[in-house]
Amino acid sequence: PALFRDDEDTFKILIATDIHLGYLEKDPVRGNDTFVTFDEILDHAQKNEVDFVLLGGDLFHENKPSRKTVHSCLESLRKYCMGDRPVQFEILSDQAVNFHYSKFPWVNYQDRNLNISIPIFSIHGNHDDPTGADALCALDILSCAGLLNHFGRSTSVEKIDISPILLRKGRTKIALYGLGAIPDERLYRMFVNKQVTMLRPKEDEDSWFNLFVIHQNRSKHGATNYIPEQFLDDFINLVVWGHEHECKIAPSQNEQQCFYVSQPGSSVVTSLSPGEAVKKHIGLLHVKGKKMKMQKIALETVRTFHMEDIVLADHPDLFNPDNPKVTQAIQAFCMEKVELMLDDAERQRLGNPRQPEKPLIRLRVDYTGGFEPFSVHRFSQKYMDRVANPKDIIHFFRHREQKEKNDNDLNFGRLVSRPASEGMTLRVEDLVKQYFQTAEKKVQLSLLTERGMGEAVQEFVDKEEKDAIEELVNFQLEKTQRFLKERRTDAEEEKIDEEVRKFRESRKKNTEEEDEEVREAMTRARAHRSEDAVLVAASSDEELMDTGMKGTGDSDDGLPATLSRGRGRARGRARGARGQNSTARGSSQRGRGSTSRESATSSRTYKPVPAKNMSIMDGRPSICP
Secondary structure: HHOOOOOOOOOEEEEOOOOOOOOOOOOOOOHHHHHHHHHHHHHHHHHHOOEEEEEEEOOOOOOOOHHHHHHHHHHHHHHHHHOOOOOOEEOOOOOHHHHOOOOOOOHHOOOOOOOEEOOOOOOOOEEEEEEEEOEEEHHHHHOOOOOHHHHOOOOOOOEEEEEEEEEEEOOOOEEEEEOOOOOHHHHHHHHHHOOOEEEEEEOOHHEEEEEEEOOOOOOOOOOOOOOHHHOOOOOOOEEEEEOOOOEEEEEEEEEOOOOOEEEOOOOOOOOOOOHHOOEEEEEEEEEEEOOEEEEEEEEOOOOOEEEEEEHHOOOOOOOOOOOOOHHHHHHHHHHHHHHHHHHHHHHHHHHOOOOOOEEEEEEEEOOOOOOOOOHHHHHHHHOOOOOOOOOHHHEEEOOOOOOOOOOOOOOHHHHOOOOOOOOOOOOHHHHHHHHHHOOOOHHOOOOOOOHHHHHHHHHHHHHHOOOHHHHHHHHHHHHHHHHHHHHOOOOOHHHHHHHHHHHHHHHHHOHHHHHHHHHHHHHHHHHHHHHHHHHHHHHHHHHHHHHHOOOOOOOOOOHHHHHHHHHHHHHHHHHHHHHHHHHOOOHHHHHOOOOOHHHHHOOHHHHHHHOOOOOOOOOOOOOOO
C-alpha cells in the first residue's frame, strides 16, 4: 500500500532467525548449504536497501564454530554490510546500557573507524550462547570486529530488566527489545515470580512501535519447558520468535494480549521432521508510525525437502504380513514412492536454477501389525547419486499398542500418531533424571540431586566444561559438611545418613537455591579452567627462560585472564563514555544522524512496566481493538 512506500518515515527491516551456520559443514553434499543461504539473505538486505537486519538467534550451529564457519561468516558480512550508503536512522537510548557487556559499547555504524552500510542487530540463541570463564559467545567475536551488534544479553538469573534500543527515523520511533536464549524452565519460573521487567520510555510511551525478539520454546515441551505467549507484556506490537524452525512468518494475533507474533523459522533443514518441510522464508518488515507490514521473501537457495508417511496396515490389499514375500513388496512400494518424490523435486527445481541439485527425501514407514522392516542400508545404495541424505531416506517406526482405557470420553479418532523418535528432543538432563529414577537403590544419588547432576552433565557435554561435574560434587560435599557441623550431628552413620537425606530433600524443594548451587559450581569450574590456562602459560614461559629462548608470542594466554579482562573493561568503559557524548562519531562525515545523543539521552528516562499476574489459568480473554 501507499502508506509503506519508501520515505524518510518508514523503517525497512530484514528479519531472519536460526541460520545455523556450519551445520553439517563436513558433509560433502550439504556442507555449504548454510553459507550459501546466509549469502542470499544478506544479498536480499542489500538489494532492498534495508535500514538494518534483525536476527533472532542461532546464527551459528555450534557453540564453538570452526575456523571455516567463522571465516565464511566474516566474508559474507564484509561483502554486504560495509559500504558508503548512509544509515538513515539514529539511536536515542543510552548505548552504554544497551551494549554494556561490550568493550566497544556503541552501535557499529557510529564508529568512525568503520564504514557500515547495513547494521545487523542480533540476540544469541541456545546454540551460540555465552559460555566459558569469560562468558563469551561467537557473536561477541563478530561484535568486537565491528560487523554485528549483539544485544539482549542478560547475566542475572534472579532478575531481568530488558532495556530497549530506541531508534528513530523521521517521525517513526521503534523500541527494540531483545532477550537472548535462557533455559526455558528458569525463564518460565522468573516470569511467574514477576522477575522479568520490560522498561519503557516515560516520554510519549504510546508513540513507540514496540518490537520484541525472543529465542525460546514456543510450543509446549513440558509443564514449564516453554514460554506461553500470555507471559509477554501487552504493550508489545510485534514479537519476532526465534528457535522454532517451522516457518510461520505471517504475523498472527494473540487474542488475549493483542500483539502479533511472527515466527520466521530456520533457513536450513536441521531435522527431517514435518515442520522443516514447510517452504523457508525471510521477512521484510515495514514500520511507519504504529503501523506495520510484513512482506514474505522466499529463499531460493534452500535445499528442497519432501516428506511422506506410509502406514502399511492401511493397505491390506497390497501387504499381507503372512506372505513370505511381503518384505520385497514393501520395498518395491517404497521405491515407487521415493521415485514420485524425486520427480516432484525435479519439477520444482526446473523453475529455480539456484536451488541445490540433490533434494532431501524422507519416507516414514509405520510397520505396526506384524510386518518386518527391510535393509535400509541396501535401499539407500540405489539413491547415493540422486539424494542429499541417502543414509536416512527411510525411517521405520512402530507404535506401541494402546492399553484399554475405562474413560469413555476419550476420542481415539482425534489422536494424532507420530514416531517416538521424531518431534521429541531428548535432553541430557532428562536422560540423567531417567537413569537415576530407574537405577537400583545402591547406585541412587544420596548427596546430589538429579536436577543438579543433570545440569552439570549438560555443561560437560554441550559446553565442554570438563570440571563441571567434579566441581558440583566438591561444592555440594563442602555444603553438606558445613550443614552437619552446624547441626552438630552425632557421629553415628545412621543419624548422619538421615540428616543428609533431609538436607537433600529440602534442597530439591527449593529450586532457586539449587539453581544457585549449580551456578556457583559452574563459576568455580570456569575459574579453575582459567587458572589452569595461566599455569600452563607460566610453566611454558619458565621453560623458554630456562633454555635461553625468547617467547615467540604464539600463545594468547600469556596474561592471566583476570588481569587482561579487568584492563579491557576499564578501557571499554572509558571509550563508551566518549561515544556516549558524541553521537556524531563518524556520522557527521558520512551523514549518519548528526543529532547529538547527549541531548537525547540526558532526558531519556525509563519506567518499569507494572507487574501483572503471570498465572496461565487466570488469563482472561479479551477482544483486541
